[in-house]
Amino acid sequence: MKKVLVMGGEALKNQVKGPVTKHVLTRIAENPPPDDIRTIPRIIEDRCIMCGTCVKVCPTHCIEIEKDDKDNGMIWLLKPQCMWCGHCQTYCPVDAIHIDRDPNLSVSLFSFNIHQDYEMLVAKGSYKGDVADKKLSELIEAGGKRIKEIEEFRG
Amino acid sequence: MTEQYRSRFRTLTDGSDAPPGADHHIFIGPQHPWAEEPAHFIIHLKGERVVEADIRIGFNLRGMEKAMENKTWRQNTMLIPRACGICSAVHQNVYVRVVDKLAGVEDQISERARLIRMFSLEAERIHSHILWYGILAHDAGFDTMLHVTWRDREIIMDIVEDISGNRVNPALMLPGGVKRDIPKEKADRAQPMLDKLIKQVKYHRKVFTEEASIRNRLENVGILTKEEAKKVTPNGPTGRGSGLPFDVRKATPYELYDKIDWNMVYYNEGDILATTLVRLDETLESLQICKQVLDQLESTQGELLARVKQRIPEGSYFARAEAPRGEDVHYAIADGTDKPDRYKIRAPSLGNIDATLRRMDGEYVADMPVILRSYDPCFSCTNRVMIINEVTGEKMILNQDEFARKAIKAKKYNRPFF
Numbered sequence: 001m002k003k004v005l006v007m008g009g010e011a012l013k014n015q016v017k018g019p020v021t022k023h024v025l026t027r028i029a030e031n032p033p034p035d036d037i038r039t040i041p042r043i044i045e046d047r048c049i050m051c052g053t054c055v056k057v058c059p060t061h062c063i064e065i066e067k068d069d070k071d072n073g074m075i076w077l078l079k080p081q082c083m084w085c086g087h088c089q090t091y092c093p094v095d096a097i098h099i100d101r102d103p104n105l106s107v108s109l110f111s112f113n114i115h116q117d118y119e120m121l122v123a124k125g126s127y128k129g130d131v132a133d134k135k136l137s138e139l140i141e142a143g144g145k146r147i148k149e150i151e152e153f154r155g
Numbered sequence: 156m157t158e159q160y161r162s163r164f165r166t167l168t169d170g171s172d173a174p175p176g177a178d179h180h181i182f183i184g185p186q187h188p189w190a191e192e193p194a195h196f197i198i199h200l201k202g203e204r205v206v207e208a209d210i211r212i213g214f215n216l217r218g219m220e221k222a223m224e225n226k227t228w229r230q231n232t233m234l235i236p237r238a239c240g241i242c243s244a245v246h247q248n249v250y251v252r253v254v255d256k257l258a259g260v261e262d263q264i265s266e267r268a269r270l271i272r273m274f275s276l277e278a279e280r281i282h283s284h285i286l287w288y289g290i291l292a293h294d295a296g297f298d299t300m301l302h303v304t305w306r307d308r309e310i311i312m313d314i315v316e317d318i319s320g321n322r323v324n325p326a327l328m329l330p331g332g333v334k335r336d337i338p339k340e341k342a343d344r345a346q347p348m349l350d351k352l353i354k355q356v357k358y359h360r361k362v363f364t365e366e367a368s369i370r371n372r373l374e375n376v377g378i379l380t381k382e383e384a385k386k387v388t389p390n391g392p393t394g395r396g397s398g399l400p401f402d403v404r405k406a407t408p409y410e411l412y413d414k415i416d417w418n419m420v421y422y423n424e425g426d427i428l429a430t431t432l433v434r435l436d437e438t439l440e441s442l443q444i445c446k447q448v449l450d451q452l453e454s455t456q457g458e459l460l461a462r463v464k465q466r467i468p469e470g471s472y473f474a475r476a477e478a479p480r481g482e483d484v485h486y487a488i489a490d491g492t493d494k495p496d497r498y499k500i501r502a503p504s505l506g507n508i509d510a511t512l513r514r515m516d517g518e519y520v521a522d523m524p525v526i527l528r529s530y531d532p533c534f535s536c537t538n539r540v541m542i543i544n545e546v547t548g549e550k551m552i553l554n555q556d557e558f559a560r561k562a563i564k565a566k567k568y569n570r571p572f573f
Contacts (some may be wrong), residue, residue, distance in 0.1 A: 001365065002365065002366075002370055002371075003365045003366065004366070006361065006362050006365050006366040006370070007300075007303070007362060007366065010299075010303065011299075012417055018314075020306065021253060021368060033316075034317050036320055036335075037316070037320050038320035042556060051195050055227075055229070057229045057230065058230070059226065059230040059231075059232075059233040059234055083233070084321075086319075086320075086334065087229065087230075087232075087233060087234040090329065090334055090460075091229070095505040120497070151232060
């Protein structure tokens, strides 16, 4: 059976309530994002054993590691390239990695400079301090070179 | 035999190849305001009626299968859901089942992990179907329905976000089990939301079956009869709307679909309204499955993740699943290393193209958007074959039948392929 104005009730309801978009801001304030939403990983320094599993399993190659024969080393994360899959957390043998819960983080992650935005996840032993600063400047320099190459290639 | 299979890919450069009787040709796509997906349609008209329709695909080949050969099995778990924007969980499900079988850990996966996988699959089917019939209403010129359906779709998106941490791409599955648990408080939070959504979907069904303005656009439009459907073998809801009762979940049950109480939906009419009703009823059925799964999760315990080694032993396996759009088929060859030797994806949209072109014959050109939308086009995941003659530069796009016939002839008479 065909009728007309089946959605009349809906229309009247909306007429009384006003536009849905009016309530959006209050609704966001009332319902914050869930506690275990996915963002970038963090490493607990005391637990990390510098085994390099997170580097091997990362699908986007966004984690870089530099280390010596012992437990000394550092791990860098290329933030904009991380797709928040959580593989590093799943496969970490010592449960050293957890996912960050900071709700403001998603704002700071809107970066398109994908060759320079590095973040230190962990630094241990002799790799702390000046060595880490040197490494960061190296990484940024390498990223800058890469951007230049791409720009030259595009013409 | 050969006359049944007409050549779809006509060239119109000199006009000689046009189908007899056609006086106008309309080109749609690959970039077109109507279509979100890159496909090129050529519609041959006589007056306002369609004589014949052609399609060309292949504008969005991303080389994903090749990329998978350069990544490890573990990394590929997170690459494979990117095959499709909407049905990401089902691609991941087929992939992890392939890896489970090849690694030999099939029996170690607990019931709880399988239930969580099923919840993810069914939640995806719900939001995909709601999205589809919203866009269908938009194409039929009934924009109010688009906004109402997409408003209600947010309920299931919130549930998926709560459970997996992502809205569209839940990425819950891993070889050997699942990544995250569904604790009791989350299940309790989801149950009343599912009840609310059931009420809303019943209301959507009432609108689609009773409201005259939408029903007139869908009823008796683009009819694909059962006899024709058997020739062009559509799969998924397109086939079930034409009276082909085939569902992979019933035919070869995977995960725990044989232990859950659910019915397969199919209609015999074959018009666009029938495919719409198949999807609406399936949404209700999936919501019911979701509620059952959450009930069973309370009493089921088990290890979430079984250990799978990095290196997958030599072998090959073929698995399939019922995606929201149809039958999704994966085939993998492992060579004993930690990377796949070859991985093949056959996405559901490819199987439904021929059936959709059949629907257009003799219809009005005004009904084209609705008919084109009817099989839920998704070309970013559809793959195809193009053969290029190196000597002459001639290009041929072949379907499976033509390709097989040419290959058999070439082998039998020891001739070159072309």
